[in-house]
Amino acid sequence: MNKKTLLITSLLSLGILQSGYKPWDEGMFPLSEIHKLDLKKAGLKIDQNEIYNPNGISLVDALVNVGGCTGSFVSNSGLIITNHHCAFSAVQLASTPEHDYLSNGFVAKSQEAEIEAKGLTCRITDSYEDVSDQVLGAVAQVDDPASRLQMINNAMKNIALEAEQKDPDIKAEVSEMFIGKTYVLFRYKTIQDVRLVYVPNRQIGEFGGETDNWVWPRHTGDFSFMRAYVGKDGSPAKYSKDNIPYTPKKFLQVNANGTDEEDFVFILGYPGKTFRHRPAAFIAYQQQFVLPYVSELYDFQNTTMENAGKRSKTTEIKLATRIKRNANVMKNYRGKLQGLKGIDLLGQKQQEDASLAQFINSNVSVKEKYGNLMGDIDRLYQVINSDAQRDLWFSQIYNSTTLLNVSRNINHFKTALNEQPSAQKQSFFNQNVSRLKQALEGNYEAYEQDVDRKIFNRMLNDAAAFSPNQKVDAVTKVTSKGNNNKITIEQYINQTFEISKLKDQDYVFGTLLKSVSSLSTYNDGLLLFEKDINKQLTELKPEKDRREGSLNKLMGDYVNVKEQFLKKDFIPDANSTLRLTYGYVRGYWPADANYMSPYTSIKGILEKANTGNSEFAYPAAIKSLWEAKDFGPFKKKSLNDVPVSFLYNMDTTGGNSGSPIMNAKGELVGVNFDRAYGATINDYAWNESYSRSIGVDIRYVLWVASKIDKAYFLVKEMGVKL
Structure with a gap:
C-alpha cells in the first residue's frame, strides 16, 4: 500500500468514527434485524427497503440456497450464479473419463444443452x-x-x-x-429441477487447490452458473425435458465495473452455523476434542483416497467430491485451532465467564435466578468431555465407511419391514423399496472397496484404544476374539469384506432387494456390526437427550443473563437462515510489516505458476491473452490488469459460499467463496483486524466467460455489453 492510499484509508476510517458510526460491529443480521441498522450512514445508496421489503419485492427475492451454498438469480430466465465448489458434486456426477467435465469444464451453448445437476435443489x-x-x-x-x-x-x-x-x-x-x-x-x-449451464475449467475454478485454500492472496475463479426449471404451470417439478426456466420475482443486475478499495459492499446469504454466544467450556471442548480429531481423521481419509485415485481415472472422479469436502473441513479446522490459540480465545472466554459470574453473584435478584448457572455449565461439560472420544467416533463412523452406511439403510428398512403385519409386508416393501434404492445409490456413488477397508480398519483401531468407560461394544466384540487387537481387527475386516455381498451394488439391487424373502433371509458381518453400533447408540440416547436438553436450557439462560450484564442485545448465531452482512473492500495486516492489499490480478496467476506447484497450472489461453493485454472492458485501471479476487471485512462463514457481493446500489460485483486463514475462527469470534472474506471479482468472471470459454450468450443474458 502506498502512502497516499494509506492516508485515504485512514481519513475514511477517521471520518466514519467521527460520525459515530462503527462499521466493523460484527453481525450476520437476520431479516428481522435489518430495520435496526443505518445502512445509509454506512454507505448504502439505495433505499434500505430495497434490500428487504416484507410487503413487496426486494433483493432478498433474488437469493437462493443451492446445495448448502448460496446463489443468486442474475437473469429473468432462472440463471443462477454461485461458486465452482458449490456445483462440484453435480459436475462430478455428470463426469466420466470420456466426458471429464470436472477437469475440462462445461459450457452449454443453448438451454437444450444444459444438463441435470444431480443432487441439487x-x-x-x-x-x-x-x-x-x-x-x-x-x-x-x-x-x-x-x-x-x-x-x-x-x-x-x-x-x-x-x-x-x-x-x-x-x-x-x-x-x-x-x-x-x-x-x-x-x-x-x-x-427441484436444477441444471448445469457453465462451469469453468478446473484449473480456473480450483486454481491453487489446497495450497491456496483459506489463504490470501488468492487467484481462484470460484464461480459457476446453473439454471432453475419448473413445470409448464410454473410450479416446482422434478427434472423433465418438458420443464421451462423459472421466472424469479427478482434478479440481480451485474455491474461490470466492479469495486474500488474502501467501497461499501454487502452480502445476502445463508451462512451455516456460528457459535459466538457460547461459554469457555464449549470453546475448550472444540479446541481439545472436535477440531484435532476431525482434522486428523480427514487427513488420513484423504491420503487413502488420493492414493486409490492414482490407480484409476474412474476412481479419481468418483472420490473427488469427498476428497474436496474433507480437505476443506480439514484445513478450516486446523486454521481454527491455530486461530484459537493465536488470540487465546479460551483465555478470553474464561475471563468473560468469570466477570459474568461476578455480576450474577453481586445482584440479589439475578443470583436468585441464575446463581447456579456457571457451575451447572461447567459440570455438564465435564460429563460431555468424559466420553467425547467415543461420541466423536460415533459421529464419524458412518461417513467414514460407505458399506456401514449401506448396512444402516438396509437394517433400518428390514426393521421397519419386520414391524409390519404379515399381510402388509409385501405392500410396505413395494411402496418403499424405491426410496431405499435411491438412498443406496447415494452411498455407492463414492464407494471404493480398498478405501473402505483401510478407513474401517483405522476407525476400529481408534475405538479399540479408547478407555474402558468409552468402549464401543461392536469393536469390543471383535477385539475380544483374540489377544492382538491389530491382527484381530485386520483379520475380521478381511473376512467380513470377503464374505459380504453388500460391496456388489448389482447384487444388492438385482437380488437382495428383489423380494421380501430375499431381503429378510440375508445377513452378514457388516449388517451385524452395524446392528451392534445402532444398539449402543439407542442405549446411550436417553443420556444424550438429557445432556442436550440441559444444554438447551443452560445456553438460553446464559445468553439472557449475558445480555443483562453487557446491557446489549446480541445478534443470533448463524443457523442457515437468510442473513445480511456489510462492510468495505479493505486489506489488512496479518503480521507486522506484512500488508495484504485487497485485490489480486491475472499477473499473480502467472507468477504462482512459476513456482512449479502443479496446483498452480492454468489454461494456456490466460497467458496469451494477458501478454496481449486483451482485457476487454474488464480492466481495473489502478492494476492495469483484470482483478481476480478481492478482500472485504464482512462477517461470513460456511454457507456464505456463493453469496452475491453487492455494491452500494445493490448491483452484483462479485461472488463470495472463502475467508483468509486467520478468519477461519469466525465461527467462534470475529474481529475487524483479522476477519477478511474473499470473493471472486465479477470482472474476472466476465473475462473468463467471454475470453476463455466464449460464453458470450451468458454475458449477454446478464445484460453486460462487451
Missing part, C-alpha cells in the same frame, strides 16, 4: 414469523431436560407441519435462532 425464502412464544409456551412448566427438549422439538415440528398444511406449495421449518430462547418459522419454496 434450489430453496427460496418465502417468508418468516417469530414463533418463540408458541414453542417456549409448550414447555413453560417442564423441568426435566430431556422431556423439555423433546417437547420443544415436537412443537417446532407441529408448527412447521401446520404451516405446510395451510400452504402445500411451501416447505416450512422452525429454526432455533438462540438456543433455548428464540424460534422463527421460515417458509421456503423448493425448485
Whole structure:
C-alpha cells in the first residue's frame, strides 16, 4: 500500500468514527434485524427497503440456497450464479473419463444443452414469523431436560407441519435462532429441477487447490452458473425435458465495473452455523476434542483416497467430491485451532465467564435466578468431555465407511419391514423399496472397496484404544476374539469384506432387494456390526437427550443473563437462515510489516505458476491473452490488469459460499467463496483486524466467460455489453 492510499484509508476510517458510526460491529443480521441498522450512514445508496421489503419485492427475492451454498438469480430466465465448489458434486456426477467435465469444464451453448445437476435443489425464502412464544409456551412448566427438549422439538415440528398444511406449495421449518430462547418459522419454496449451464475449467475454478485454500492472496475463479426449471404451470417439478426456466420475482443486475478499495459492499446469504454466544467450556471442548480429531481423521481419509485415485481415472472422479469436502473441513479446522490459540480465545472466554459470574453473584435478584448457572455449565461439560472420544467416533463412523452406511439403510428398512403385519409386508416393501434404492445409490456413488477397508480398519483401531468407560461394544466384540487387537481387527475386516455381498451394488439391487424373502433371509458381518453400533447408540440416547436438553436450557439462560450484564442485545448465531452482512473492500495486516492489499490480478496467476506447484497450472489461453493485454472492458485501471479476487471485512462463514457481493446500489460485483486463514475462527469470534472474506471479482468472471470459454450468450443474458 502506498502512502497516499494509506492516508485515504485512514481519513475514511477517521471520518466514519467521527460520525459515530462503527462499521466493523460484527453481525450476520437476520431479516428481522435489518430495520435496526443505518445502512445509509454506512454507505448504502439505495433505499434500505430495497434490500428487504416484507410487503413487496426486494433483493432478498433474488437469493437462493443451492446445495448448502448460496446463489443468486442474475437473469429473468432462472440463471443462477454461485461458486465452482458449490456445483462440484453435480459436475462430478455428470463426469466420466470420456466426458471429464470436472477437469475440462462445461459450457452449454443453448438451454437444450444444459444438463441435470444431480443432487441439487434450489430453496427460496418465502417468508418468516417469530414463533418463540408458541414453542417456549409448550414447555413453560417442564423441568426435566430431556422431556423439555423433546417437547420443544415436537412443537417446532407441529408448527412447521401446520404451516405446510395451510400452504402445500411451501416447505416450512422452525429454526432455533438462540438456543433455548428464540424460534422463527421460515417458509421456503423448493425448485427441484436444477441444471448445469457453465462451469469453468478446473484449473480456473480450483486454481491453487489446497495450497491456496483459506489463504490470501488468492487467484481462484470460484464461480459457476446453473439454471432453475419448473413445470409448464410454473410450479416446482422434478427434472423433465418438458420443464421451462423459472421466472424469479427478482434478479440481480451485474455491474461490470466492479469495486474500488474502501467501497461499501454487502452480502445476502445463508451462512451455516456460528457459535459466538457460547461459554469457555464449549470453546475448550472444540479446541481439545472436535477440531484435532476431525482434522486428523480427514487427513488420513484423504491420503487413502488420493492414493486409490492414482490407480484409476474412474476412481479419481468418483472420490473427488469427498476428497474436496474433507480437505476443506480439514484445513478450516486446523486454521481454527491455530486461530484459537493465536488470540487465546479460551483465555478470553474464561475471563468473560468469570466477570459474568461476578455480576450474577453481586445482584440479589439475578443470583436468585441464575446463581447456579456457571457451575451447572461447567459440570455438564465435564460429563460431555468424559466420553467425547467415543461420541466423536460415533459421529464419524458412518461417513467414514460407505458399506456401514449401506448396512444402516438396509437394517433400518428390514426393521421397519419386520414391524409390519404379515399381510402388509409385501405392500410396505413395494411402496418403499424405491426410496431405499435411491438412498443406496447415494452411498455407492463414492464407494471404493480398498478405501473402505483401510478407513474401517483405522476407525476400529481408534475405538479399540479408547478407555474402558468409552468402549464401543461392536469393536469390543471383535477385539475380544483374540489377544492382538491389530491382527484381530485386520483379520475380521478381511473376512467380513470377503464374505459380504453388500460391496456388489448389482447384487444388492438385482437380488437382495428383489423380494421380501430375499431381503429378510440375508445377513452378514457388516449388517451385524452395524446392528451392534445402532444398539449402543439407542442405549446411550436417553443420556444424550438429557445432556442436550440441559444444554438447551443452560445456553438460553446464559445468553439472557449475558445480555443483562453487557446491557446489549446480541445478534443470533448463524443457523442457515437468510442473513445480511456489510462492510468495505479493505486489506489488512496479518503480521507486522506484512500488508495484504485487497485485490489480486491475472499477473499473480502467472507468477504462482512459476513456482512449479502443479496446483498452480492454468489454461494456456490466460497467458496469451494477458501478454496481449486483451482485457476487454474488464480492466481495473489502478492494476492495469483484470482483478481476480478481492478482500472485504464482512462477517461470513460456511454457507456464505456463493453469496452475491453487492455494491452500494445493490448491483452484483462479485461472488463470495472463502475467508483468509486467520478468519477461519469466525465461527467462534470475529474481529475487524483479522476477519477478511474473499470473493471472486465479477470482472474476472466476465473475462473468463467471454475470453476463455466464449460464453458470450451468458454475458449477454446478464445484460453486460462487451
